[in-house]
Amino acid sequence: MKIFLFLLRYNHNTIMAHKLLLLGDEAIAVGALDAGLSGIYAYPGTPSTEITEYVQHSRTAKENHIHCSWSANEKTAMEAALGMSYAGKRAMVCMKHVGLNVAADPFINSAITGANGGLIVVSADDPSMHSSQNEQDSRVYGKFAMVPILEPSNQQEAYDMVFYAFDFSEKYKIPVLLRITTRMAHSRSGVVRRECRDENTMHMPSDLRQFVLLPAIARKRYDNLIHTQKHFLEESENSPFNLYTDATDKSKGIIVAGIAINYLKENFAGRSIPYPLLKIGQYPLPRKQVEKLVAECGEVLILEDGYPVIEEMLRGYIPGTKKIRGRLDGTIPRTGELNPNILAVALGLPDTKGLPVPGLVVNRPPQLCAGCPHIDSYIALNEVLKELTKGRVFSDIGCYTLGALPPYEAINSCVDMGASITMAKGAADAGLVPSVAVIGDSTFTHSGITGLLDAVNDKSPVTVIILDNATTAMTGGQDSAGEGRIEDICKGVGVEEAHIRVIKPLKKYHEENVRIMKEELDYPGVSVIIPRRECIVNVDKRMRQKFK
């Protein structure tokens, strides 16, 4: 969709009157810019990456010096956004759902400190795990932190909610969580813009101890958070995003959250939905409307993407007689994203079927690109390890995770950002020697450095292979925070200079690379090998630019 992006990126303010065709991610970015954003902070992660990228490509953002460079990880991003909020300006921090685990400490505590300038935390969930290691539901985090949550049902609402969330955040001095899912993030639809708002001027918090979470102050702040909950509830009950639509057939009532409303409407195309309907776009759950629906309807069907969050709340609210239908009683599959057909079955409507898929259709899993430097690194590593027992390679999150698949089958773990080094260290502590970690340059600066320090302090017999392709490749080639400084970082952490080896992962250097890997695997302390060659996709992009 380059054509539309072109229009958007270069004429941000001149095409306001027209309907824009935007990805959900882009709608959030445009909303933030129009609502007076001063800084966006993020680490790339599918499906959230395009929010920040939109701001990075926006001429308006550039002219207004909106902060938009990548952060080292989601925790540093969250903290920087909180700092901008402290200074009175509007800030947004964006991440994929598992990024919120990394940012959980500042996120939970930001609910206690509260905000000053408007602060929005965008977390993009990935039900069905299109590009993720789990399908955790960020609404649980929102509830855990006791902050309001907004969940758009379409791109227009995503845009509008950003304005609403910034205002809400400043009214109650609280961060607001904006929860989206892959389907929302990466689906395109029309959006109409509003009048732009200026950025805030810098202003300090009225109480300069607001952000000092010493226990005595934290207790007061926590009390404040607890007491504000009733206002959050009132706001939810009066929210334009929580809509109750009455209907005559009260045998069933439906509570529908986020984008599931679209699948519901699809099933009643051309006719009105016959059952009372409560559409949820803002949490805490609007108690008044929920109680009305439950009191008036025979059974309650809950449609939500992700975990059965609302369903569990309701089962807790009303023990006993009322029938609650959802993911927990099998009306809807327990896992995976929703679609129109799942809803048809849940509603007792006729299901639709296409043609059978022939048996010869085999899977085509994603794979390392032809010419990828990781291929040469894995071929060398496999050769070095073939004499030893299998299962010694702890890996990480990135393109190189595809090394788990044939023909390489070179790695034995992929857990979370940075876990390669620390797991290799733990396994070495248990006696698995040699033990190997494989991590990318961007993942290393995200969360690998502290683990390397642990290994150095313990003189653990681990070999850490930092695959340096000078980019964050998996998410589309974003800047890598430590580019050109990987050896210096390792030296600074305390790895001995003689055991930091840079190699060039190319077929013609295979023998030499194998020899160097062998030497370092034999070394009974921390060694680092840095296979360095630029990501082939980036090379290709660069060449195309050059010869355009």
Next chain:
Amino acid sequence: MKKDIILAGVGGQGIISIAAIIGYAALQEKMFLKQSEVHGMSQRGGDVMSNLRISHDEIASDLIPFGQADLIISVEPLESLRYLAYLSPENGWLVTNTIPFNNIPNYPEMSKVLAEINKLPHHVALDADTLAKEAGSARSANIVILGAASPFLGLAYEKFEDAIRFTFRTKGDAVIEKNLKALKLGREFADQNI
């Protein structure tokens, strides 16, 4: 008018460009549009698909229900079969390239893949790679396929020509002409074979 379209291929084959051109043409007709894309991990040489819905009436779901797609447009033959569950059994058309993108060790026998495509009551299967070369642009196989799909999209042929001129306007007249030729060769094949 409403068309539900599944676009299929392998990451990097240009299905998003096809969607962009159809999308532009539909917007010029003041139609509504919803398009669900694949980004991230599966782009790396894996199978990719996109749901594209265009309609004069408002569209509810981003996802097309099973059995409701009017059209599968695929730039790769094996991929064209992967999404048959979405195709309308009565009226659905399948338009596909016959040239495989073979990056897996267990790619099925080509004759069997083509036999499955030929079993379908409504299909157009063409060697888009050769036609693209004939048009002077080996990279325009996706545009050839779009041309072959154009009779089934409910929009006048000129609308696609306009959309191509707009899409490639920064690339110069030569590129525009090659892509218009690719579109035409695809269209001619479809007209002669349906």
